[in-house]
Amino acid sequence: MKKTTLILVLHILVFFHSHSQTTSQFNSESYRVTLPDIKATSFDKDSTANALIIYQHGKSWVNPADYKLKTKEQHKLKILKKEGFENATVKIYTYKKDNNTYEKVQDIIATTYNFENGNVVKSELRKKDIFKEEYNENFDVVKFTLPNVKEGSVITYSYTITSPFMFKYKGWEFQHDIPTLYSEYQTSIPGNWIYNIKLVGGKKLSTNTADLKRNCLEGPRGGSASCLESIYAMKDIPAFIEEDYMTTEDNYLARVEYELKTFTDFEGNATNYTKEWKDVDKELKTDQNIGKQLFKSIKLEDLLDAELINSPTTLEKAQAIYKFVQDNYTWNEKFRIFKDVSVKDLIKKKTGNVSSINILLHNILKESGYDVKPLMISTRQNGHPTKIYPVISDFNYLIVHVKIDDKDYLLDATDKYLSFGELPFRCLNQYGRLLNFNDGSEWYDIIPKKSDIFYSADLKIDDNLNVVGTIKSRITGQHAYDYRKSYFTNETTYVEKLENKSDDIIISDFETLESSKTNPVFKEKYTIEYAAEDTGDNIYLNPFFVTFFTENPFKLQERSYPIDFGYKDSYYYNVKLDFGDKYELVEKPKPIIVNLPNKEGKVFFFSTLKENSIILSLRIDFKQAVYPPEYYPYLKDFMKKVVDIQTNTVVLLKKK
Secondary structure (H helix, E strand, O other): OOOOOOOOOOOOOOOOOOOOOOOOOOOOOOOOHHHHHOOOOOOOOOOOEEEEEEEEEEEEEEEEOOOOEEEEEEEEEEEEEEEHHHHEEEEEEEEEEOOOEEEEEEEEEEEEEEEEOOEEEEEEEOOOOEEEOOOOOOEEEEEEEOOOOOOOOEEEEEEEEEOOOOHHOEEEEEOOOEEEEEEEEEEEHHHHOOEEEEEEEEOOEEEEEEEEEEEEEEEEEHEEEEEEEEEEEEEEEOOOOOOOOOOOHEEEEEEEEEEEEEEEOOOOOOOOOOHHHHHHHHHHHHOOOOOHHHOOOOOOHOOOHHHHOOOOHHHHHHHHHHHHHHHHOOOOOOOOOOOOOOOHHHHHHHHEEEHHHHHHHHHHHHHOOOOOEEEEOOOOOOOOOOOOOOHHOOOOOEEEEEEOOEEEEOOOOOOOOOOOOOHHHHHHOOOOOEEEOOOOEEEEOOOOEEEEEEEEEEEOOOOOOOEEEEEEEEEEEHHHHHHHHHHHHHHHHHHHHHHOOOOOOOEEEEOOOOOOOOOOEEEEEEEEEOOOOEEEEEEEEEOOOOOOOOOOOOOOOOOOOOEEEEEEEEEEEEEEOOOOOOOEOOOOOOOOEEEOOHOOEEEEEEEEOOEEEEEEEEEEOOOOOEOOOOHHHHHHHHHHHHHHHHHHHHOEEEEE
């Protein structure tokens, strides 16, 4: 569940003031709405914005009367265009333990300000337009939509959340999907509660102060506590815009988070909540869903045939065990790493969650004599687990690590199309925690194999001026998984999609070579026929009958978060075109070489003329799985050149 009090879903339009190049000054210093706030029509610092957070302020403190956590929030937004109207619908998610212990939202006040016929018109939210409903088993949601919202409206809303959960001290998001002029968060934390405080997103605070206020909270029998009062603020925060090749936005949104470390009552009794990994390892060892399931003994004779049981502990045997689990047990699409994990139920029902399936695989391998351990990870959409201190809730997935002949393999038996030693893309999230209940757990880097796509085409121009010939491919790694799954899920649909990529190309005699649902290499072969563009004595054609990138995926002016491909990869395209003795080449395409900084990527395109044939070769290399943000402008230009080569390369032939 994403911990935020405001869901901002935004689309973007350009709108300039008709008489001035400068935007009216917004009052970003307070919650008070001013006439310039209302009359402004655009935001010059981001001409694409259709809404803007002018001011937001939060304050959290412990109520001395009942020791409950109070948080008061104030938000002031400008609606620039109708595409920004969605920001007028506010959703406040509140945590609950049960029907008697939950967070409450109170004192909701919301107002819309419009400038009509020379006057400021205020529209107030009515109480009957505030709704509360169950979101899921852990959260409720309070929703309301501000009234009379138009282009140019300023909306304000404030509310107070009362929470009995001091372990969930309120975090604060400075960055959203629209620009923010000013965001401030004030906190008051009594010394009884010690939190690990983490600033996420890499953006700098404009204000970061801390003061000690003595005797802010009184306890029984004259006890008292001092409070650490902090102010965090950011200014001129750009909108966070999602783009291809990234993990979850929660890894990068600028925000402050709290994790309860220690609570000490007024009697001096301390309870540690954030533990060291050695303590967590002990807890996991006895956990009903992890440790106890990992130590479940397996009767191999009840599952495997005698020949497999009695075979040597080789790589081939491990592959056979993996295939047995993969083929006989079905993933129910639930992760549930710490909940409803049961090897016994899985064996009986033949279906279960991620942990059940992979723990069964772990236990069979262990019983068969392999050096095997569980690896807890966080999926790409769940965010990176923190390495600063143990946070078990950061993990949502479990896979298997096995060492065979001094080589490490990572296994996940939930997917029928994975090859041995291959992980699904969702698991390629850089690192995980390798559990070892004897020697202690440790961080483990997830380094996927390099993936390659190679296409070769052997073509000629026939007597009817058609380009005909054969295309072959050889695909490995994660790319091969995508091709395998697409093809073996529905072979007919796969070929139809291949044909539909171009209306001018006819495909026939399609076949796969040495391919299966789990073969790490996918090979295919097919024949094409293409009617070249004939203009009198000349023939024009683009020789790229296979394209890797049809458009540049990088469109932002700048990007503040990494470019995460998940794995290193390369693309190859080699085509030989025999134009016979009736035509001659007018001009060879010019060679192109483009390198990323530090040689971390390369585009290489060249052509060779040999008798009556032209040979063209394109190679694209990405030598890193993850590139830091400073590479973004170079990658953007890099991909522009790649797309240009594939779409604008023309071979011109003329009659002799």
